[in-house]
Amino acid sequence: xxVDDSRVIRKVSSKITTALGYxxxxxxxxxxxxxxxxxxxxxxxxxxxxxxxxxxxxxxxRLRAVPTSKRPTIVFCTSKGAARDxxxxxxxxxxxxxxxxxxxxxxxxxxxxxxxxxx
Numbered sequence: 042x043x044v045d046d047s048r049v050i051r052k053v054s055s056k057i058t059t060a061l062g063y064x065x066x067x068x069x070x071x072x073x074x075x076x077x078x079x080x081x082x083x084x085x086x087x088x089x090x091x092x093x094x095x096x097x098x099x100x101x102x103r104l105r106a107v108p109t110s111k112r113p114t115i116v117f118c119t120s121k122g123a124a125r126d127x128x129x130x131x132x133x134x135x136x137x138x139x140x141x142x143x144x145x146x147x148x149x150x151x152x153x154x155x156x157x158x159x160x
Contacts, residue, residue, distance in 0.1 A: 044068045046069050046070055057144070058085070074086070075095070088117055089118060090119040090126070090130070097130070098130065114136050114137075116135065117137075136155055
């Protein structure tokens with residue numbers, strides 16, 4: 042799932058994740074994404090931080106509170122790059138963090154590292 046209020050970013054992210062073998066679903070804000078996740082939990086969530094309605098931090102915290110047998114990998118993809126931002130994102134429940142702009146190679150390496158860490 043790609044969660045970003047920018048249509049352009051959602052399209053670029055969808056293209057990258059498709060190349061990595063995922064079937065992306067898009068949501069323009071945290072509310073829409075949370076509703077979609079409750080219906081069908083995705084394997085991977087890429088989320089922006091600054092969005093209307095519900096920001097990425099609140100979305101991730103609320104998503105992690107949803108009872109599920111399938112815990113998705115969550116990666117923040119945002120322009121916020123300060124160390125405290127990364128710590129806040131991880132504390133909210135994200136698995137990793139990528140600063141925009143990013144490319145397929147960056148996302149591929151992050152996801153490979155996360156897969157190795159999970160076993």
